[in-house]
Amino acid sequence: xxIPSVEISHSFxxxxxxxxxxxxxxxxNILPPARxxxxxxxxxxxxxxxxxxxxALNGLAGAVGVQSIFYKDESQRFGLGSFKALGGxxxxxxxxxxxxxxxxxxxNVSLDDISSGRFADTxxxxxxxxxxxxxxGRSVAWGAERFGCQCMIYMHAGVSIxxxxxxxxxxxxxxxxRGNYDDSVRQADLDAKAKGWHIVSDTSYPGYMEVPRxxxxxxxxxxxxxxxxxxxxxxxxHVFIQGGCGGLAGAVCADLWFRYGAKTPRMIVVEPDPAACxxxxxxxxxxxxxxxxEESIMAGLSCGEVSALGWEILHSGAQHFxxxxxxxxxxxxxxxxxxxxxxxxxxxxxxxxxxLAGLIAAHQNSDVxxxxxxxxxxxxxxxxxxxxxxxxxxxxxxxxxxxxxxxxGESCD
Numbered sequence: 001x002x003i004p005s006v007e008i009s010h011s012f013x014x015x016x017x018x019x020x021x022x023x024x025x026x027x028x029n030i031l032p033p034a035r036x037x038x039x040x041x042x043x044x045x046x047x048x049x050x051x052x053x054x055x056a057l058n059g060l061a062g063a064v065g066v067q068s069i070f071y072k073d074e075s076q077r078f079g080l081g082s083f084k085a086l087g088g089x090x091x092x093x094x095x096x097x098x099x100x101x102x103x104x105x106x107x108n109v110s111l112d113d114i115s116s117g118r119f120a121d122t123x124x125x126x127x128x129x130x131x132x133x134x135x136x137g138r139s140v141a142w143g144a145e146r147f148g149c150q151c152m153i154y155m156h157a158g159v160s161i162x163x164x165x166x167x168x169x170x171x172x173x174x175x176x177x178r179g180n181y182d183d184s185v186r187q188a189d190l191d192a193k194a195k196g197w198h199i200v201s202d203t204s205y206p207g208y209m210e211v212p213r214x215x216x217x218x219x220x221x222x223x224x225x226x227x228x229x230x231x232x233x234x235x236x237x238h239v240f241i242q243g244g245c246g247g248l249a250g251a252v253c254a255d256l257w258f259r260y261g262a263k264t265p266r267m268i269v270v271e272p273d274p275a276a277c278x279x280x281x282x283x284x285x286x287x288x289x290x291x292x293x294e295e296s297i298m299a300g301l302s303c304g305e306v307s308a309l310g311w312e313i314l315h316s317g318a319q320h321f322x323x324x325x326x327x328x329x330x331x332x333x334x335x336x337x338x339x340x341x342x343x344x345x346x347x348x349x350x351x352x353x354x355x356l357a358g359l360i361a362a363h364q365n366s367d368v369x370x371x372x373x374x375x376x377x378x379x380x381x382x383x384x385x386x387x388x389x390x391x392x393x394x395x396x397x398x399x400x401x402x403x404x405x406x407x408x409g410e411s412c413d
Contacts, residue, residue, distance in 0.1 A: 001335050003064060003360060004331040004335070005364065006328040006361040007325070007364075008322050009273050009322075009323045010273075011321070011322045012320065012321045014282050014319055014321060017318060018317070023258055023261060026316070027313055028254075028258075030309055031213060031220075031250070033258050036217045036220040036255065039217035040221045046078075048079070051229070052074050052225065053072075053073050055071045055346065056069075057070070057071050058341070059339065059340035059342055060340045063340050064360055065363055065376060066359075066377075067376060068380065069356075069380050070226070070381045070382070072222060072225070072381070072382070072383045074222065074352070074383065074387070075348070075352070077222075078142070081349070082138070082139070082389055083135075083219060084138065084139040084385075086139075086221050087215035087216065087247075088136050088140040088200060089139045089146065090214060090215070090218035091211050091215045092128055092143035092144055093115070094211070095200055095211060096114045096128075097110070097113070099126055123147060123148045123149050126198065127149065127151065127152060128143075128197065128198050128199075129153070129191065129200070130202075131155070131156075133155075133302055134155075134160075134163035134166070134167070134300060135300050138163075138167050138389070140200050142170050143200075144170070144172065145171050151171065151173070152172065152175060152188075153167050153172045154177050154187055154188040156177050156180050156181050156183055157176065158302070162390045162393065163389065163390055175187075180302070181292070181302055181303055181304070182292070182304045185305075199211065201215075202215045202245065202307070204308045204309040204310070205308055209309060213309060216251040216254075216309060220255040223252050224255060224259075226383070235379070236265040236379045237265055237377070237379045238265050238268060238374065238378055238381070239252065239256065239380070240270055240354075240359045240362075241269055241270065241355055242271075242301055242354045242355060243269045243272075243276070243278045244275075244300060245277070245303040246278050246307045246313075246314055247309070248385070250307065250309060250312075250314050254317070264317075265381065266372065267317055268319065268359075268362070268372060269282075269320070270324060271322070271354075272302065274293065275290060275292050275303055277306045278306055278311065281311055281315075282321040285315075287305075287308070288306075289304055289305050292304045298326065298329060298350045299350065299390075300350075300351035300385070300386065319372070322358055324357050324361060328360070329353055330397040333348050333398050334398050334399065336348035336352075336353065337398050347388050347402045349389050350390075350397070351386055352385050353384075355382040355383060
């Protein structure tokens with residue numbers, strides 16, 4: 001299968017980026033390295049943990065025209081099919097520890113106590129709540145089931161029934177909300193305050209920062225795994241990362257900066273055209289809200305309001321902000337399914353191919369490629385953030401069920 005033609009709809013070179021510099025203290029204050037280390041240590045002790053593979057896609061790299069493409073495949077993370085398993089569930093564990101510490105001031109409640117079920121009789125009466133397009137809600141619901149609390153999930157009208165059912169399988173109660181993702185966030189917040197529930201959101205905003213910090217800290221396990229799995233001495237020159245609200249992109253940007261310092265890769269943020277809140281914020285130099293009037297097929301990236309924490313990191317850490325249409329999504333999912341040359345077959349969901357789409361589009365546009373310094377010497381890291389998290393949609397786009405796709409080939413583990 002040939003590489004499809006992909007176009008970048010909009011591209012903005014960030015004048016505020018701090019290029020070729022050590023990670024500033026301001027970024028470390030937003031997402032403290034010690035907090036990230038605690039998250040990685042805690043999650044790595046969970047039952048069923050194992051690093052997800054990092055694939056060297058040499059066939060794809062040759063076809064695209066770069067030196068190397070490394071693809072971090074999150075399609076099997078804890079069986080949830082998405083990197084989101086690292087953030088939401090870990091934040092649930094942290095929230096429960098904090099709530100119990102307030103309820104039981106004479107007990108020294110630890111994160112291990114939450115995992116072991118030491119206070120199960122009390123935890124069962126605590127309710128966590130979040131709004132979601134699918135994957136974050138699945139992680140929160142999974143974490144709530146694992147740690148024994150109640151869970152409410154708010155979904156807007158555009159979320160598929162398949163994603164709703166995936167959440168309900170973990171015992172969560174789903175509440176449908178009119179409007180878009182941002183409307184569901186606001187409704188969840190209102191109901192939580194009225195009913196004494198505890199919000200576990202992956203989006204940060206004024207007055208709500210600490211839980212999203214834990215979510216982002218959990219995400220850094222994915223980035224750290226990828227850096228540890230790269231061949232010795234190899235540092236990526238570029239990372240093409242999905243936008244969304246910016247929580248993932250900010251966490252990845254910060255963790256790379258912690259490790260590589262002034263040699264950190266060029267960070268290119270890729271968003272769907274209808275939900276380009278980070279792109280618009282970068283152009284304005286401050287947070288901007290996008291009114292989403294149509295939903296992207298890349299459902300996990302359909303956010304109209306930036307995460308305050310993620311934006312603060314990306315404002316100084318991302319070199320470029322770009323947008324793409326939905327048109328290359330299905331062809332690239334099929335390309336990943338088939339593999340190029342000897343590359344393995346990979347189950348890549350709709351949002352998983354956004355970074356790859358951005359890379360291909362940049363390389364196919366000589367002006368953009370020059371600005372981004374993309375050429376035959378580029379070493380590119382891409383995060384395949386999800387697998388077939390909506391099996392029916394995946395089958396419709398790829399042409400056969402994900403369960404029938406073999407996962408073969410060599411990883412960099």
